[in-house]
Amino acid sequence: MLSEVQSHESRQDTPMPAMTEPKLIAGNANRPLATAIARRMSMHRGMNVAPIEARVERFNDQEIFVEVYENVRGEDMFIIQPTSNPANDNLMELLIMTDALRRSSAARITAVIPYFGYARQDRRAKARTPISAKLVANLLTEAGVDRVLTLDLHAAQIQGFFDIPVDNLYAAPVFALDIKHHFRDRMSDLMVISPDVGGVARARELAQRIGAPLAIVDKRREKPGEVAEMTVIGDVTGKTCIIVDDICDTAGTLCKAAQVLTEHGATEVHAYITHGVLSGPAVERVQNSVMKSLVITDSIEPGAKVKSATNIRIVPTAPMFAQAILNIWNGTSVSSLFEVGTLGPIYEGLYSGF
Incomplete structure (x- = not known):
């Protein structure tokens, strides 16, 4: 058990390559949002940012298969995948993509989960019931996720279910x-x-x-x-x-x-x-x-x-998620996005004057 903990800590402490760019990979849960996030990041970076080429498909028996076509060794990877309906399929996609990236020597893996499924099962309301949100947290951590970025968790205590950093944005x-x-x-x-x-x-x-x-x-x-x-x-x-x-x-x-x-x-x-x-x-x-x-x-x-x-x-949430991803990549504050004064310029054009 100790070796597993040490192994995970070593992944968290791996230094980021100095010149690496943030890399996105998208599952099938919300591809339009992933594309919009990439577009916003391109505007901020002044260069083309697009989700990396990958296959996220199913065999005939509905088993999920993932193949990443680009080299991700030493990269700072962000997986964009809400675990919405069908929750089980989308969660499994996220876990398998994480495993593929970990085995491909990605330096850090951040799960960007705009909607965190199973969050309503955050406590034992009755006898002999599960705490499924904690189980999902365990699954993500064991799969190799180093950090989670999400939006409006149903219950704030879910952040404490993880032993890795969790950034919870607010709508x-x-x-x-x-x-x-x-x-x-x-x-x-x-x-x-x-x-x-x-x-x-x-x-x-x-x-x-x-x-x-x-x-x-x-x-x-x-x-x-x-x-x-x-x-x-x-x-x-x-x-x-x-x-x-x-x-x-x-x-x-x-x-x-x-x-x-x-x-x-x-x-x-x-x-x-x-x-x-x-x-x-x-x-x-x-x-x-x-x-x-x-x-x-x-x-x-x-x-x-x-x-x-x-x-x-x-x-749209893409402007907020794009900035949050860039802040995580840069090592700057994510909590700054909790303020209207910070978000106003990011959403400029949609809400002029604020």
Whole structure:
């Protein structure tokens, strides 16, 4: 066991070659995002940055096969692969790509996981249940990942499941830019809503960034996926409500919260959700709900139904991830990206004036 620990530590302590460039490799989970990140990095570097040539395919029995066509010896590698639906396939792709790079003598391997799957299984809520997020952390570390870069982990304690550095970016600064741009004429009417008590910290952070008050929708679940009752804590009368959360799966809770807020006097309801899982009937529910708009990021590749929905809008994360990758490669601060003042220039053109 000691030798395994020493072996992993030696990988972390391997010095970076002085003239190496950051190298990207993409799985199949979200290739458009990987391409967009490479494009943004090209703009920053003043040179062409593209994901390296590789095969990430499946045999007839669905076993995953990876072959890297370029030399990666001594390189600083970044694997771009959210572990979204199908979570098991995409996670296995990430593990096998990591193994291929490790066996090809890459100097450092950073897993860029815009959406970290299994994050909702972060504790033992009942007897005889797993902590799957910890298992995934173990798998990534044992496969040879030296560092993780992710976005809005469902639970902050997941960072502690790893014995390697974990950089957790936040969507709140980008959402603040978007809100200040799209609601600039009615900022005084805004109220940020947490859809449950557990998400208050996330909602409070965004409320502070845009200078808006905070309210809570207290929900009582009978079982997963169903909500028995909801109570609004706070006065939302005459307010433009903005629901903030990290994950929208089937959208049942979200749409019901929007309905309850409207019944309590809210003039409009919008939602800002980091990860648009949007499984099953989610898109239809959002389209038929009282919500004026649902804003998500592209951490999960949006499907055709999501793209065609008139009240769903997608905010790009490529500028933020590209800068974070360059900061990691340069050995500079990643936490600087938590501030609007830093992200504003990165998103220049999308949100002019902020």
